[in-house]
Amino acid sequence: MGKTLKIGIIGVHGRGMHAYKAHQPENGLEIVMGADPFYDKPPQSNLALPDFKPFQEKFPDAAVTRDYRELLANKDIDIVFVMSPDFCHEEQTIAALEAGKAVYLEKPMAITLEGCDRILETAYRTKSKLFIGHNMRYFPSVLKMKEVIDSGIIGDIQCGWCRHFIGYGGDAYFRDWHSEQKNSNGLLLQKGAHDIDVMHWLMGSSTRRVVGMGMLSVYNRCARRPDDGTPGCAKWSNAQYPPLEQNGFSPVIDVEDHNMIMMQLANGAQATYMQCHYSPDSERNYTFIGTKGRVENIGDHGDCQIHVWTSRGSRQKPDIIYDLKGSVIDHGGADTPTVTSFLDFVRYGAPTNANPVAARDAVATGVLGHCSMRNGNIPMEIPQLDENLVKYFINGQK
Numbered sequence: 001m002g003k004t005l006k007i008g009i010i011g012v013h014g015r016g017m018h019a020y021k022a023h024q025p026e027n028g029l030e031i032v033m034g035a036d037p038f039y040d041k042p043p044q045s046n047l048a049l050p051d052f053k054p055f056q057e058k059f060p061d062a063a064v065t066r067d068y069r070e071l072l073a074n075k076d077i078d079i080v081f082v083m084s085p086d087f088c089h090e091e092q093t094i095a096a097l098e099a100g101k102a103v104y105l106e107k108p109m110a111i112t113l114e115g116c117d118r119i120l121e122t123a124y125r126t127k128s129k130l131f132i133g134h135n136m137r138y139f140p141s142v143l144k145m146k147e148v149i150d151s152g153i154i155g156d157i158q159c160g161w162c163r164h165f166i167g168y169g170g171d172a173y174f175r176d177w178h179s180e181q182k183n184s185n186g187l188l189l190q191k192g193a194h195d196i197d198v199m200h201w202l203m204g205s206s207t208r209r210v211v212g213m214g215m216l217s218v219y220n221r222c223a224r225r226p227d228d229g230t231p232g233c234a235k236w237s238n239a240q241y242p243p244l245e246q247n248g249f250s251p252v253i254d255v256e257d258h259n260m261i262m263m264q265l266a267n268g269a270q271a272t273y274m275q276c277h278y279s280p281d282s283e284r285n286y287t288f289i290g291t292k293g294r295v296e297n298i299g300d301h302g303d304c305q306i307h308v309w310t311s312r313g314s315r316q317k318p319d320i321i322y323d324l325k326g327s328v329i330d331h332g333g334a335d336t337p338t339v340t341s342f343l344d345f346v347r348y349g350a351p352t353n354a355n356p357v358a359a360r361d362a363v364a365t366g367v368l369g370h371c372s373m374r375n376g377n378i379p380m381e382i383p384q385l386d387e388n389l390v391k392y393f394i395n396g397q398k
């Protein structure tokens, strides 16, 4: 075993807890510091407050700070997990790369296309390693569909659709920072970055032209909490349905709760992604149709099935059914392999399923999809990246 790599986390609660998996002292990996502006200083609020006990209990010897720049100034730290809200990603990641740290950045990469490009350019110039936490590239159901497509059994993929039902939309995205464009840009980007990336990956190309439609038609009619400046937080319960009968939503909601985009990919294939935040149920339902067949997931995590059709006939009778016995925790069991993949990349240069250029292309599609829907549904062209930059990331940042 080489020297122990020291790890810092920016944003220690919420999704920050996902980074705790990297703490493996027996394996030369140690979490030594956390940074969070709310650390030990919960905002005055009558809502459930962020609870930092899990971090303190798990890492009693770790240093903590409210200022992420103090964490980055710690020369002992080799690796930084950026787990903060989306609007912090660009600034904190660029600073971490400039400080020479290897970075795990949660999706979406940034809330603007220019922000993504600045992150990529900084990683290219500094040669600090960059990984974007697109954990759906480690989802068993996505990997099985990719295996089916790559086998050639359904021919060349010409068409891809994703229906995304988000039953917990009102619990997670309309009570805190997510509900404002200035923080997230919009939920097509914030949630859809995952699915757009999956569609690009499985269809072997990325979007060149996007058209969007979206609207805010339900959560704008729900009861809000007072606008007294206190930050909100997510509040999860299946009992919170239907949305119009719930309360405590953000005072400012200016993001759409129902988004649809159509995409033309560089390889000529076409795709559509539809997202709804007031559905009672939750699932990402993808289908990819090729010149010789079709694949579809029924369920996306836990126990689910992958259906494959290769002959004409009833939609009820797929030619092949794969039963997947997936996990119901850790995003279908994808979170641990995602962190392992990042750590192997940092330590051994191992290839990864996730890729920063693809993460940028997903953000580009989300940002310009939002731009289209907010400007009369005009078609938007995705600007291309410099070829050298693309090569550098595709070749594993060597």
Ligand SMILES: NC(=O)c1ccc[n+]([C@@H]2O[C@H](COP(=O)([O-])OP(=O)(O)OC[C@H]3O[C@@H](n4cnc5c(N)ncnc54)[C@H](O)[C@@H]3O)[C@@H](O)[C@H]2O)c1
Pocket (backbone or CB within 6 Å): 010, 011, 012, 013, 014, 015, 016, 035, 036, 037, 038, 050, 068, 083, 084, 085, 086, 088, 106, 107, 108, 133, 134, 135, 176, 190, 331
């Ligand atoms: N890959 C996935 O499946 C997945 C799942 C959930 C969230 N996420 C991503 O993780 C990120 C965090 O989401 P979340 O729901 O945990 O958010 P959150 O609001 O719970 O914040 C996460 C942590 O960041 C801290 N924080 C808030 N402002 C900060 C700042 N300015 N600087 C540093 N830390 C700050 C919070 O106190 C909290 O500890 C988002 O970018 C989100 O898209 C990814």
